[in-house]
Amino acid sequence: MNIDFSVRLPTDAHSVPLVRGLLRQALEHLAVPQPVIDEILLALTEACANVVDHVHDQEAYQVDVSITDELCRISVLDDGEGFDPEGVQVLDQPTDAERGRGLVLMRALVDRLQFVQDADGRHRVTFEKRLAAQQPHLRLLQS
Numbered sequence: 001m002n003i004d005f006s007v008r009l010p011t012d013a014h015s016v017p018l019v020r021g022l023l024r025q026a027l028e029h030l031a032v033p034q035p036v037i038d039e040i041l042l043a044l045t046e047a048c049a050n051v052v053d054h055v056h057d058q059e060a061y062q063v064d065v066s067i068t069d070e071l072c073r074i075s076v077l078d079d080g081e082g083f084d085p086e087g088v089q090v091l092d093q094p095t096d097a098e099r100g101r102g103l104v105l106m107r108a109l110v111d112r113l114q115f116v117q118d119a120d121g122r123h124r125v126t127f128e129k130r131l132a133a134q135q136p137h138l139r140l141l142q143s
Contacts, residue, residue, distance in 0.1 A: 004065065005022070005064075006064045007062070007063050009048075009063065011051060011052055019044065019063050020041050020044060023040065023074075040110075043129070054080060061076065061077060079123075106127060
Protein backbone atom coordinates (compact mmCIF):
# COMPACT_ATOMS: atom_id res chain seq x y z
CA MET A 1 0.00 0.00 0.00
CA ASN A 2 1.23 3.51 -0.80
CA ILE A 3 0.35 6.78 0.89
CA ASP A 4 1.32 10.08 -0.70
CA PHE A 5 0.41 13.56 0.46
CA SER A 6 1.61 17.12 0.23
CA VAL A 7 0.79 19.97 2.61
CA ARG A 8 1.53 23.66 2.46
CA LEU A 9 2.04 25.06 5.95
CA PRO A 10 2.53 28.48 7.50
CA THR A 11 6.05 29.19 8.74
CA ASP A 12 5.12 29.18 12.40
CA ALA A 13 5.88 26.79 15.23
CA HIS A 14 2.29 25.48 15.30
CA SER A 15 2.72 23.90 11.87
CA VAL A 16 5.33 21.41 13.07
CA PRO A 17 3.07 19.36 15.39
CA LEU A 18 0.35 19.45 12.73
CA VAL A 19 2.50 17.81 10.05
CA ARG A 20 3.97 15.40 12.63
CA GLY A 21 0.46 14.25 13.50
CA LEU A 22 -0.45 13.71 9.85
CA LEU A 23 2.67 11.66 9.26
CA ARG A 24 2.26 9.68 12.48
CA GLN A 25 -1.29 8.70 11.46
CA ALA A 26 -0.13 7.52 8.05
CA LEU A 27 2.77 5.48 9.43
CA GLU A 28 0.63 3.91 12.14
CA HIS A 29 -2.01 3.04 9.54
CA LEU A 30 0.66 1.13 7.63
CA ALA A 31 1.76 -0.67 10.83
CA VAL A 32 5.30 0.72 10.74
CA PRO A 33 7.20 -0.28 13.91
CA GLN A 34 7.11 2.40 16.60
CA PRO A 35 10.90 2.94 16.81
CA VAL A 36 10.99 3.63 13.07
CA ILE A 37 8.04 6.03 13.38
CA ASP A 38 9.82 7.88 16.19
CA GLU A 39 13.00 8.31 14.12
CA ILE A 40 11.10 9.55 11.06
CA LEU A 41 9.06 12.00 13.14
CA LEU A 42 12.17 13.38 14.83
CA ALA A 43 13.89 13.89 11.46
CA LEU A 44 10.75 15.63 10.12
CA THR A 45 10.61 17.83 13.22
CA GLU A 46 14.21 18.93 12.71
CA ALA A 47 13.70 19.67 9.01
CA CYS A 48 10.52 21.68 9.64
CA ALA A 49 11.97 23.48 12.67
CA ASN A 50 14.92 24.61 10.54
CA VAL A 51 12.50 26.18 8.07
CA VAL A 52 10.41 27.82 10.79
CA ASP A 53 13.56 29.15 12.52
CA HIS A 54 15.38 30.41 9.44
CA VAL A 55 12.81 31.40 6.81
CA HIS A 56 11.33 34.44 8.50
CA ASP A 57 10.23 36.41 5.44
CA GLN A 58 8.30 33.58 3.76
CA GLU A 59 4.64 32.87 4.42
CA ALA A 60 4.64 29.11 3.88
CA TYR A 61 6.63 25.98 3.25
CA GLN A 62 5.71 22.61 1.79
CA VAL A 63 6.09 19.03 2.98
CA ASP A 64 5.78 16.16 0.49
CA VAL A 65 5.46 12.62 1.86
CA SER A 66 5.60 9.33 -0.02
CA ILE A 67 5.34 6.05 1.88
CA THR A 68 5.59 2.60 0.32
CA ASP A 69 5.88 -0.80 1.96
CA GLU A 70 9.66 -0.42 2.03
CA LEU A 71 10.45 3.29 2.26
CA CYS A 72 9.33 6.63 3.62
CA ARG A 73 10.53 9.61 1.55
CA ILE A 74 9.96 13.15 2.75
CA SER A 75 10.85 16.48 1.16
CA VAL A 76 10.58 19.83 2.92
CA LEU A 77 10.62 22.77 0.50
CA ASP A 78 10.94 26.47 1.19
CA ASP A 79 11.61 29.72 -0.65
CA GLY A 80 14.26 30.95 1.78
CA GLU A 81 17.89 31.76 1.14
CA GLY A 82 19.12 28.24 1.83
CA PHE A 83 22.49 27.26 3.24
CA ASP A 84 25.47 25.08 2.50
CA PRO A 85 25.03 21.96 4.66
CA GLU A 86 28.71 21.09 4.19
CA GLY A 87 29.67 24.49 5.59
CA VAL A 88 27.69 24.05 8.79
CA GLN A 89 29.86 23.29 11.77
CA VAL A 90 28.92 19.81 12.99
CA LEU A 91 29.19 19.15 16.69
CA ASP A 92 31.26 16.04 17.36
CA GLN A 93 30.49 16.01 21.05
CA PRO A 94 27.24 16.73 22.85
CA THR A 95 27.01 20.20 24.36
CA ASP A 96 24.44 22.16 26.27
CA ALA A 97 23.67 24.18 23.16
CA GLU A 98 20.00 24.35 22.20
CA ARG A 99 20.82 24.92 18.55
CA GLY A 100 22.98 23.30 15.91
CA ARG A 101 22.01 19.69 16.43
CA GLY A 102 19.38 19.36 13.68
CA LEU A 103 21.71 18.24 10.92
CA VAL A 104 23.53 15.85 13.22
CA LEU A 105 20.25 14.27 14.29
CA MET A 106 18.89 14.05 10.77
CA ARG A 107 22.06 12.40 9.48
CA ALA A 108 21.96 9.88 12.32
CA LEU A 109 18.25 9.05 11.98
CA VAL A 110 17.74 8.56 8.25
CA ASP A 111 19.24 6.38 5.55
CA ARG A 112 19.64 9.12 2.95
CA LEU A 113 19.72 12.92 3.34
CA GLN A 114 20.03 15.43 0.52
CA PHE A 115 19.93 19.22 0.28
CA VAL A 116 19.35 20.77 -3.15
CA GLN A 117 18.17 23.97 -4.75
CA ASP A 118 15.49 23.18 -7.32
CA ALA A 119 15.42 24.76 -10.77
CA ASP A 120 12.64 27.09 -9.58
CA GLY A 121 14.90 28.43 -6.80
CA ARG A 122 13.21 26.61 -3.95
CA HIS A 123 15.36 24.84 -1.40
CA ARG A 124 14.61 21.21 -0.70
CA VAL A 125 15.77 18.83 1.99
CA THR A 126 14.86 15.25 1.18
CA PHE A 127 15.34 12.29 3.42
CA GLU A 128 14.55 8.62 3.16
CA LYS A 129 14.13 5.98 5.81
CA ARG A 130 13.75 2.28 5.12
CA LEU A 131 10.82 0.75 6.93
CA ALA A 132 11.35 -2.53 8.75
CA ALA A 133 9.99 -5.50 6.84
CA GLN A 134 6.75 -6.69 8.28
CA GLN A 135 6.72 -10.35 9.19
CA PRO A 136 3.44 -11.96 8.23
CA HIS A 137 1.66 -13.63 11.10
CA LEU A 138 1.26 -17.17 9.84
CA ARG A 139 -0.50 -19.80 11.75
CA LEU A 140 0.03 -23.34 10.60
CA LEU A 141 -2.89 -25.62 11.05
CA GLN A 142 -2.30 -29.30 11.36
CA SER A 143 -4.91 -31.71 10.14
